[in-house]
Amino acid sequence: MEFSWNDHQKSFREQVRSFIAEHWNEGVRRREGLQLHEQVRAYQQELADAGWLTMSWPKEYGGGGASYIEQMIFAEESTFAQAPTGGQGADRLGPALILFGNEEQRQEHLPKIAHAEISWCQGYSEPGSGSDLASLQTRAVHDGDDFVINGQKIWTSGAQHADWIHVLTRTDPTAPKHRGISYFMVEMGTPGISIRPITQMTDEPGFNETFFEDVRVPAANMIGEENRGWYVSATTLDFERSGINRMAEAVPIYERLLEYAKRSDSAGTGRRVIDGAINRQHLADTMIEINVARLLGYRVSWMQSNDLVPNHESSISKLFGTELQQRNARRGINMLGLGGQLRSGSRHVPMDGELCYAYMATVSRTIAAGTSEIQRNIIATRGLGLPRG
Ligand SMILES: Cc1cc2nc3c(=O)[nH]c(=O)nc-3n(C[C@H](O)[C@H](O)[C@H](O)COP(=O)(O)OP(=O)(O)OC[C@H]3O[C@@H](n4cnc5c(N)ncnc54)[C@H](O)[C@@H]3O)c2cc1C
Known part of the structure; x- marks a missing residue:
């Protein structure tokens, strides 16, 4: 077992970071509506031009022939920076077409997805x-x-x-x-x-x-x-559940909370804005969980890169990553006290309402792409061999 990146992977990660820093404004992610949609489409066009939107697809369909590990590095760094990745076409429908579509369908749809011409x-x-x-x-x-x-x-x-x-x-x-x-x-x-x-x-x-x-x-x-469409959909759901983004979404919020927790209060008392042993325990717990979630996500990508089909492994990663997001938001909002409940724009809001937003937004994470209960059923039956029902 080797837990290190090779030189190519290290330099690719640096390349992705620089690209995002140059092309994506992190603050944009928090704005809503059509403007955000247009910004996302424009950025995806830039990703397509760089050959990164569908980097692990075969070259004949507009892909870059990159490994799953590179694709995972790209997704991880993008999510850390709250930047968009491929979306439905690139991440779900496209891979299903590669496996189950006929040649005519692949030739018609895959290059359009790879070049960010259509969205699904x-x-x-x-x-x-x-x-x-x-x-x-x-x-x-x-x-x-x-x-x-x-x-x-x-x-x-x-x-x-x-x-x-x-x-x-x-x-x-x-x-x-x-x-x-x-x-x-x-x-x-x-x-x-x-x-x-x-x-x-x-x-x-x-x-x-x-x-x-x-x-x-x-x-x-x-x-x-x-x-026989059910069997195609089961595969698209495995793709949907396999992303590293579940863990990575928790990271930028956690890092900003940590930074905030280290600040002194504005009254000049020298006290920290967030204090107390319980809060320190919370921050330590979340850091441990982020590391666990990261390794669970890496395992899925490693399996994909070795032509293995992750199934209950994707469910474990999805379940742990999404519940981590909720715990992270819940701990954060409690640490901020009453002000944590305020929305962005309120006069006394800490951290621009980011925790309040995360607390509400992460409710849906354990429902989308199959609820936590369904993931536990998959882990129990396909992973542990327990009987159904
Ligand atoms: C953010 C988000 C985005 C989504 N995007 C899409 C999308 O683009 N396209 C799309 O088609 N769908 C989408 N969905 C829908 C999503 O797939 C469903 O909400 C999800 O599969 C749960 O189905 P349901 O809402 O009908 O809940 P139900 O199936 O009615 O479940 C209700 C409750 O019962 C529990 N439950 C149900 N069956 C079992 C069981 N066998 N064992 C134990 N507990 C069980 C569930 O865990 C849940 O707690 C999205 C959902 C969210 C939250």
Whole structure:
């Protein structure tokens, strides 16, 4: 076992840091709405031009042929700096197309993702189907060269900006639930698609309900075989859960909290703004947990780079990283006292309301991409071999 970076990896990390420092303004991340979206798209274009948006894809599809470890270093440094990475197309749909798409689909969609020309959103969850995703009811019915889709999706992140959606539908309602699902790529401008925004408690307009009313999709847009879409989606979810970003998101907040905790109060008493043994314990605990989460994330990337398929290992990393984010925010907001509850812009707010924001925003982290309970079920059954049910 070797826990060190080689020279190439070290210099690549430095290169990524310099690129981010030059091209991304960290403060931008905390602003909302269209302006942020436009900034993210512009930055992704710069990443694409540098060959970093899809760096681990094969070169024939617009990738850079880099290793998973380099991709992980890139994702880690980007998240430390609160800078964007690839998004749905680069991180989820693209890798699934490489594995399950046909050559025509790969040639059509992958270079557009690699060059940041189109953005994607994910249409999996429905009002009655989240954790039990295979119970989904959105129907796709074969009609000539097309399928016609009717139904509703929910929690569709970024649908308001996306050009395309990758969507799970039921094509055989008589089959056992996992075996009657097909996976489609649908252009968001197709007649019959409408969206309704859902605002989060952080006031951000991240989610949407997405409605499909007699939406015609060419049969050629199906990924993989008819009624075998479940197995494609299981792989995209493994990609979604495998990122180092869960751990890395906790780091910049933690570091700023630590810096704040070392300051003296403004009244000149010489006392620290955050004091007490309990707070010191909290900061030490979080530092230990960040190190554990980092190694769990590295293990997933190491497996990918050795052609192993991480499954329960991704769930462990996702579960620990997202619960760490919540503990970090909870400890931080408690350490700041009453002022910690104030939002950015309030007169007496400490740390510009960052902890208040993190406390609210991290609630969703243990739900997105499968809840913590579902991750524990996966770890118990696939990791520990315990029986289902
Ligand atoms: C930030 C965020 C972004 C998201 N983005 C998208 C997106 O872009 N596209 C998309 O399709 N979806 C998206 N989702 C939806 C997400 O995948 C679902 O919210 C998630 O899978 C949980 O489903 P649910 O909300 O229906 O909860 P439910 O499945 O109704 O679960 C309710 C509670 O019951 C528990 N539970 C359910 N089943 C079990 C079980 N078998 N064992 C133990 N406990 C169980 C759950 O853990 C949870 O606590 C997003 C969600 C969030 C929070």
